[in-house]
Amino acid sequence: MRNIDGQTAVYGIIGNPIGHTLSPVIHNTISEEMGINAVYVPFRANDDITAMAKGLFSLGVKGINVTVPYKTDIIGELCGLDPLAKEIGAVNTLKYTKGGYYGYNTDILGLDRELEDEDIDLKGKDTVILGAGGAARAVAFLCASKSPASITIVNRTKSKAQAIEADIKAYSGKLAKGTSPVVNVLTTDDTGSYDREDIIVFQCTNVGLSPNENECVIADRGFYDRVSAGIDLIYRPAETLFMKYVKETGGRAYNGLKMLVYQAVCAYEIWNDIKLPEEVIRKVREMLEQSV
Ligand code: ATR
Numbered sequence: 336m337r338n339i340d341g342q343t344a345v346y347g348i349i350g351n352p353i354g355h356t357l358s359p360v361i362h363n364t365i366s367e368e369m370g371i372n373a374v375y376v377p378f379r380a381n382d383d384i385t386a387m388a389k390g391l392f393s394l395g396v397k398g399i400n401v402t403v404p405y406k407t408d409i410i411g412e413l414c415g416l417d418p419l420a421k422e423i424g425a426v427n428t429l430k431y432t433k434g435g436y437y438g439y440n441t442d443i444l445g446l447d448r449e450l451e452d453e454d455i456d457l458k459g460k461d462t463v464i465l466g467a468g469g470a471a472r473a474v475a476f477l478c479a480s481k482s483p484a485s486i487t488i489v490n491r492t493k494s495k496a497q498a499i500e501a502d503i504k505a506y507s508g509k510l511a512k513g514t515s516p517v518v519n520v521l522t523t524d525d526t527g528s529y530d531r532e533d534i535i536v537f538q539c540t541n542v543g544l545s546p547n548e549n550e551c552v553i554a555d556r557g558f559y560d561r562v563s564a565g566i567d568l569i570y571r572p573a574e575t576l577f578m579k580y581v582k583e584t585g586g587r588a589y590n591g592l593k594m595l596v597y598q599a600v601c602a603y604e605i606w607n608d609i610k611l612p613e614e615v616i617r618k619v620r621e622m623l624e625q626s627v
Contacts, residue, residue, distance in 0.1 A: 337363070337366075337367065337374065339374055340372070342372050343372050343373060343374055344371075344372065344373040344374075344397045345373070345374055345375075345376070345394075345395075345396050345397065346362060346373060346374070346375040346376075346396065346397055346398045346399065346400075346606065347375060347376045347377065347378050347391075347396060347399055347400070348375070348376075348377050348378065348399065348400040348401070348402060349378045349379075349380040349387060349391075349399060349400070349401055349402070349405060349409075350377075350379070350380060350401065350402035350403055350404075350405065351379055351380050351381070351403075351404065351405075352379070353377045353378070353379045353380075353402070354377075354379075356377055356402065357595065357623065357626075357627070358375065358377075358400055358599060359375050359376060359377055360622075360623075360626070361595075361596065361599040361619055361623070362375035362599060362602075362603060363375050364618070364619055364622060365599070365600075365603050365611065365615060365619060368615045368618060368619075369609075369611070369615060371607065373397075378391075380405060384405055384408055384409055384411075384412060385411075385412060388409065388412035388413075388436065389412075391436075392431070392435060392436060395431065396431065397430075397431045397606060398428070398429065398430055398431060398602065398605075398606035399428070399429040399436065400427055400428055400429075400599075400602060401426060401427050401428070401429065402427065403469075406425040406426060406427055406469065407424055407425050407469075409426060409429070409438070410424070410425075410426060410438060412435075412436065413426070413429065413435060413436050413437060413438045414432065414434040414435030414436060414437060415432075415434075415435075415437045415438070416437070416438045417437075417438065417439045417440065419440060419443060419444075419476065419477075419480065420438055420439055420440035420443075422476055422506055423440055423443065423472060423473045423476045424472075425440060425442075425469060425472070425473060426438035426439060426440050427439075427440055427441055427442050427598065427602075428440070428441045428598075428601070428602040428605060430605055430606055439601075439602070439605060440473060441597075441598040441599075441601035441602045441605070442470070442473055442594070442598050443473050443474070443476065443477045444597075444598070444601040445594050445595075445596075445597030445598030445599075445600070445601050446474065446477055446566075446594045446597070446598075447477055448597045448600070448601065449566075449589070449593045449594050449597050450566075452593070452597075453564075453587075453589065453593075455535060455564055455566075456481075457478055457481035457482070457483045457535060458481055458482050458483065459482070459483065459484050460483045460484060460533070460534070460535050461483065461484050461485045461487075461531040461532075461533065461534045461535070462478045462483045462485065462486050462487070462516075462534065462535050462536070462537070463486075463487045463488075463489060463529070463534050463535070463536040463537070464478065464486065464487070464488045464489065464499075464536075464537050464539055465489050465490075465523075465536065465537065465538045465539055465540055465552050465553065465577075466489075466490055466538070466539035466540035466552070467488055467490035467492065467495035467496040467498070467499050468495075468539065468540070470539040470568055471488065471490070471499065471537075471539035471540075472499050472502075474537045474539055474568075475488060475499050475502075475503050476503065476506060478516075478537075479503050479506050479507050479510070479516065479518075480510065482514070482516065483516045483535075484516060484517065485516050485517040485518070485519070485531065486503060486516050486517070486518045486519075487518075487519050487520070487521060487529065487531075488500055488503075488518075488519075488520045488521075489520070489521045489522070489523055489525075489526060489552075489553070490520070490522065490523065490540075491522065491523050491552075493520060493522050496520040496521075496522075497520055500518050500519065500520050503518050504518050523552055523553060526553055526555050526558045527555055527557070527558075529558065529561070531561065532561050533561070533563045534561050534562055534563065535562075535563065535564045535565075535566075536562050536564070536565045536566070536581070537565075537566050537568070538552065538565060538566065538567040538568060538569065538575070538577045539568050540552045541569070543567070543569055543572075543575040543576050543577055544569050544571065544575075545571040545572050548572050548575070548576065549576060550576060551575070551576040551577045551580060552577070553577070553580075556580065559580045559581055559583065559584045559586070560584050562581050562584065562586040563586050563587070564581075564586055564587045564588070564589075565577060565578060565581035565586055565587070565588045565589070566588075566589045566591075566594075567588070567589065567590050567591060568591040568594060569590060569591050570590045570591040570592040570595055570627055571627050573590055573592070573624070573627065574588075574590065575590065578590060592620065592623055592624065592627065593620065595623070596616065596619055596620050596623060597616075599619075600616055600619075
């Protein structure tokens with residue numbers, strides 16, 4: 336049990352439900368490793384987010400993570416917003432400033448850091464995003480910011496993929512970094528018509544999540560011949576069926592654990608204006624690998 340005293344800085348996560356969050360164990364481990372006098376707690380939120388944000392601010396809570404279902408609605412309570420988070424329309428990290436909370440999307444900063452760490456460069460590559468929910472939308476914006484050759488959004492419900500497609504096209508146009516990627520959509524039954532090679536795929540649906548470990552959103556095994564790297568955002572199970580299929584055809588596959596760790600690391604670094612040592616990040620990752 337850590338020592339809590341009058342100087343202890345308080346951090347936390349708001350969401351509903353919140354009982355299964357791994358963020359407290361991640362952040363409290365980092366503080367312990369760093370010798371920083373801070374504590375991180377879960378807050379089960381109600382839907383009065385204005386009262387919630389005001390209460391947390393008036394009590395001086397230094398940093399807050401935000402999870403489902405508040406990642407978009409909380410934006411109206413902030414004093415400012417990181418530009419990429421603004422484009423995505425979702426934040427998961429709030430930093431206390433004198434004028435109010437400032438919002439970031441460290442899910443995406445964390446994924447960006449993972450890609451760098453794994454030497455996965457999206458520039459000029461063909462990318463595929465499976466899913467068209469909140470996670471897929473954020474990943475699509477990250478891809479668009481990396482000048483890939485193409486972004487293909489594959490979803491069961493085409494209209495949801497088309498909504499992201501339209502936003503990504505508008506965003507790419509604004510970036511003016513030379514050539515904009517080709518952006519298109521497919522349904523999950525339609526991947527037979529996809530003909531690009533050496534692709535990088537982000538699995539952003541909840542298909543395959545424990546306990547449905549024998550499910551995979553793309554059943555067409557021929558699709559996997561084209562995949563050179565597959566990143567599943569799921570971390571439970573540690574190896575999803577999607578990852579198995581990617582590996583069977585010689586691709587590299589990653590689960591969502593590193594992204595989970597890095598989103599926390601990025602939040603911690605933003606809150607404390609520090610860079611965490613690799614050794615601390617490795618310890619947190621190993622601890623999680625054993626516990627999930
Ligand atoms: P998140 O915020 O985590 O992205 P979400 O918004 O609920 O979660 O999105 C879930 C994604 O998984 C969606 O793309 C959903 O497809 P639909 O848009 O067609 O609903 C996809 N998904 C969930 N269950 C699925 C299933 N059984 N088969 C195919 N796709 C599925």
